[in-house]
Amino acid sequence: MNWHQIWEVASAPDNVPIVALLFLIPFYTWYAFHQALENDALIDKLSADPALAKTEYRKTEPWNPKWEKEVHTWPYLMRIELVAAILVTVLLMVWSITLNAPLEEPSNPNVTMNPAKAPWYFLGLQEMLVYFDPWIAGVIMPTLIIVGLMVIPYIDANPLGNGYYTYKQRKFAIWTFLFGFIGLWVLMIVIGTFIRGPGWMWFWPGQTWDAQRVEFAVNRNLDQIFGVNGSWIAHLMPAANVAYAPILARIIFGVFPLILYFLVAGYFSHRLLLLTDFSRKIFKRMTLLQMVTTELFLVLMLSLPIKIILRLVFRVKYVWVTPWFSI
Amino acid sequence: MAESNGENNGAKKSTGLLDRVRQDVTELKETFKEKGKEELEGLKEPEKSQLFRSVFRVKHDETPRNRALSVLSNVFFHLHPAKVNRDAVKYKYTWGMGGITFYLFIVLTFTGVLLMFYYHPSKVQAFRDILYLENDVPFGKLLRNMHRWAAHLMIIAVWLHMFRVFLTGSYKRPREFNWCIGVLLMVLTLLLSFTGYLLPDDQLGFWAVTVGTNMARATPLLGTEGPFGALLGMTPYNDVRFALLGGSIVDANALLRAYIWHCIAIPLIASIFMALHFWRVRKDGGISGPAPVMLESEIKEEKGHRPVVLRPSGLQ
Ligand code: HEM
Numbered sequence: 192m193n194w195h196q197i198w199e200v201a202s203a204p205d206n207v208p209i210v211a212l213l214f215l216i217p218f219y220t221w222y223a224f225h226q227a228l229e230n231d232a233l234i235d236k237l238s239a240d241p242a243l244a245k246t247e248y249r250k251t252e253p254w255n256p257k258w259e260k261e262v263h264t265w266p267y268l269m270r271i272e273l274v275a276a277i278l279v280t281v282l283l284m285v286w287s288i289t290l291n292a293p294l295e296e297p298s299n300p301n302v303t304m305n306p307a308k309a310p311w312y313f314l315g316l317q318e319m320l321v322y323f324d325p326w327i328a329g330v331i332m333p334t335l336i337i338v339g340l341m342v343i344p345y346i347d348a349n350p351l352g353n354g355y356y357t358y359k360q361r362k363f364a365i366w367t368f369l370f371g372f373i374g375l376w377v378l379m380i381v382i383g384t385f386i387r388g389p390g391w392m393w394f395w396p397g398q399t400w401d402a403q404r405v406e407f408a409v410n411r412n413l414d415q416i417f418g419v420n421g422s423w424i425a426h427l428m429p430a431a432n433v434a435y436a437p438i439l440a441r442i443i444f445g446v447f448p449l450i451l452y453f454l455v456a457g458y459f460s461h462r463l464l465l466l467t468d469f470s471r472k473i474f475k476r477m478t479l480l481q482m483v484t485t486e487l488f489l490v491l492m493l494s495l496p497i498k499i500i501l502r503l504v505f506r507v508k509y510v511w512v513t514p515w516f517s518i
Numbered sequence: 519m520a521e522s523n524g525e526n527n528g529a530k531k532s533t534g535l536l537d538r539v540r541q542d543v544t545e546l547k548e549t550f551k552e553k554g555k556e557e558l559e560g561l562k563e564p565e566k567s568q569l570f571r572s573v574f575r576v577k578h579d580e581t582p583r584n585r586a587l588s589v590l591s592n593v594f595f596h597l598h599p600a601k602v603n604r605d606a607v608k609y610k611y612t613w614g615m616g617g618i619t620f621y622l623f624i625v626l627t628f629t630g631v632l633l634m635f636y637y638h639p640s641k642v643q644a645f646r647d648i649l650y651l652e653n654d655v656p657f658g659k660l661l662r663n664m665h666r667w668a669a670h671l672m673i674i675a676v677w678l679h680m681f682r683v684f685l686t687g688s689y690k691r692p693r694e695f696n697w698c699i700g701v702l703l704m705v706l707t708l709l710l711s712f713t714g715y716l717l718p719d720d721q722l723g724f725w726a727v728t729v730g731t732n733m734a735r736a737t738p739l740l741g742t743e744g745p746f747g748a749l750l751g752m753t754p755y756n757d758v759r760f761a762l763l764g765g766s767i768v769d770a771n772a773l774l775r776a777y778i779w780h781c782i783a784i785p786l787i788a789s790i791f792m793a794l795h796f797w798r799v800r801k802d803g804g805i806s807g808p809a810p811v812m813l814e815s816e817i818k819e820e821k822g823h824r825p826v827v828l829r830p831s832g833l834q
Pocket residue numbers: 612614615616617618619620623676679680683688689693696697698699700701702703704707792795799804805806807
């Protein structure tokens with residue numbers, strides 16, 4: 192175990208936010224779930240007793256009918272804001288006094304940094320470069336993330352859980368978000384920071400970051416694994432164009448795994464929407480457009496881990512190779 | 519005093535001046551005592567003074583009406599409603615992350631303006647300016663550190679804010695659109711951080727921005743190396759990456775562009791979106807909760823795109 196290596200990465204001033212995230216995200220997830228389970232218990236109680244549901248305050252907060260329902264912003268909210276501002280300022284002061292912002296050598300296009308890493312909040316995208324070409328990892332995926340986040344309110348047909356923490360009433364939405372946010376965004380950042388060393392190679396925690404290490408890539412494309420060489424298509428082509436047969440064959444071949452994936456993953460996400468009695472009830476409320484959008488984004492989201500597994504476990508580089516782009 | 523005036527009436531001419539002065543001084547002493555007492559009394563209630571009222575415009579008594587007015591009649595405070603749900607002020611519901619994000623934005627604007635006093639966005643000076651700032655400017659290092667760490671903290675706070683908004687289902691009707699504004703704010707926050715990264719003009723920033731903008735080369739249709747880019751006549755000298763960098767490499771023009779995006783354009787755009795965001799929080803009925811829990815049996819049998827309920831403006 193090379194503890195020094197771990198320490199060096201974890202204590203780099205610019206990586207402090209990620210180390211902080213490692214604590215903050217589990218904490219706030221716990222904090223939210225703690226309240227969600229409390230509310231769920233209350234929901235169970237009220238569902239079992241409709242008479243009580245009519246009179247109950249319906250919150251886990253203490254309540255006395257004599258109390259005012261609202262309090263004055265001044266001072267009851269503003270004093271909290273003041274305290275928060277002071278605490279943040281103190282934290283920032285202490286952080287800034289104890290840790291210096293990094294400053295490397297002056298920029299020099301002739302001396303490459305190894306590893307050359309994007310700022311930590313974009314490391315998830317940089318990690319995606321391993322699995323996808325830059326046009327997907329750097330352009331299509333960020334666009335899909337932004338659009339995908341923005342459609343959430345319009346495809347979530349579940350009216351429950353508006354304005355309170357709950358797990359029971361929103362299982363599907365919560366799992367999907369946790370999968371995307373923690374599994375695909377934060378986890379990729381953590382991998383990009385702690386696991387990826389020189390040459391963007393995979394170094395387990397405790398392994399020394401060896402800049403001399405060479406990796407023999409045996410990655411192949413799916414068509415190579417299946418031995419697609421275009422001989423069958425060459426027979427059908429005019430003799431002058433036979434040289435293009437392998438390219439054409441690859442283009443045609445690659446369409447099939449993609450169609451297969453969309454069919455299987457699409458069916459899988461459709462099943463997800465129909466998983467429980469409750470989800471079927473919500474499904475009934477969805478319009479066709481909502482259903483199609485939800486399933487499309489689920490399919491696209493799932494394609495990330497699928498490609499990661501294809502690449503890391505089966506050493507597949509591309510599924511579909513064309514002269515213009517490859518996926 | 520009136521008595522002594524009458525007595526000295528005859529010899530007025532000879533002793534007039536001296537007496538006048540003496541008399542005025544005694545009067546002044548009295549005035550001083552009287553007005554001084556008033557002044558001291560006034561100090562006990564500064565909120566009644568003309569100065570205070572001219573600034574804050576309303577009386578400040580401990581009455582519910584005035585508590586409300588002190589919020590509503592103040593341009594900085596009137597982002598708030600006069601009253602809030604008694605449970606909504608608890609930390610455990612909002613985690614305060616939206617407010618902390620906004621506070622950090624203010625801190626960043628403040629420290630950023632101070633940094634601008636010491637920084638020239640040119641290849642010759644930029645790096646030296648940072649060295650000068652760190653070594654010679656009083657508290658320069660602290661200033662730079664604060665700007666840097668506040669930026670990182672802001673990103674964490676935005677993410678946690680989004681996480682909270684999601685887990686409380688606060689994006690649901692009627693707050694769908696504010697969620698979208700929020701997503702754009704998050705993107706702007708990331709872009710702010712990213713454009714700032716290049717400004718010290720050191721190896722770290724240079725290579726991070728090189729890696730980042732190289733991806734723009736691969737933009738479909740608009741980048742030289744992107745799908746169909748070359749077919750559409752894209753070269754390293756006319757594609758999107760060129761537009762971003764003001765050149766085909768990360769150099770002086772890129773530095774200037776990053777500087778202008780970072781210090782002027784994005785903060786301006788982000789401020790506008792923040793104003794919209796806060797305005798919508800109010801118009802959508804304030805903070806979403808903690809709301810009374812809803813039961814499954816209470817779902818109304820509606821479907822799909824329902825008409826938006828328009829509230830009279832100002833009604834919370
Ligand atoms: C620069 C970034 C942002 C700032 C300064 C900001 C600020 C705020 C503030 C001060 C509130 C009041 C409640 C609270 O503090 O939690 C709020 C509410 C809200 N924010 Fe943001 N926000 C930002 C980004 C976002 C993002 C990224 C999202 C979601 C993707 C979002 C969605 C919302 C929504 C839906 C509400 C209403 C929540 C409710 O009623 O409970 N905001 N925002």
